[in-house]
Amino acid sequence: MKTKTILLFFLITTLLSACKKYEYGPEFTLQTKTKRLCRKWLYDSYIVNGVEYKVTGRVTQYYKKGGDCDYLGSTGGQPTWDFRNHKKEILMSWNDGYQQKTLVILKLTEEEFWYTIENNNVIEERHFVADN
Numbered sequence: 001m002k003t004k005t006i007l008l009f010f011l012i013t014t015l016l017s018a019c020k021k022y023e024y025g026p027e028f029t030l031q032t033k034t035k036r037l038c039r040k041w042l043y044d045s046y047i048v049n050g051v052e053y054k055v056t057g058r059v060t061q062y063y064k065k066g067g068d069c070d071y072l073g074s075t076g077g078q079p080t081w082d083f084r085n086h087k088k089e090i091l092m093s094w095n096d097g098y099q100q101k102t103l104v105i106l107k108l109t110e111e112e113f114w115y116t117i118e119n120n121n122v123i124e125e126r127h128f129v130a131d132n
């Protein structure tokens with residue numbers, strides 16, 4: 001009996017640790033990645049070369065089910081989004097057909113969305129909070 005309990009504990013611990021997909025979490029959730037992503041996000045801060053900067057003003061991104069998005073800094077119309085690489089990345093494609101960006105997801109919870117993006121050969125880490 002004791003051996004079965006230890007084996008069950010080990011199995012549950014292993015399964016739960018395998019659920020973590022993103023570097024900063026969540027550890028475990030029953031919500032789908034699409035449900036966590038599809039909401040309005042408020043741009044809170046960004047990190048470049050190890051220095052964190054707070055965003056002033058109200059800048060948002062709104063991811064919608066079906067792949068539409070209202071996206072800050074859009075120069076070629078509004079983009080569409082699609083999960084890639086086992087939902088570890090988001091591919092943003094603009095209507096002009098020339099621009100695509102890959103967002104590498106670091107954290108995706110109901111309250112926080114962090115990702116990295118390359119801009120002019122510089123990697124930025126962007127942090128968003130849910131805009132309730």
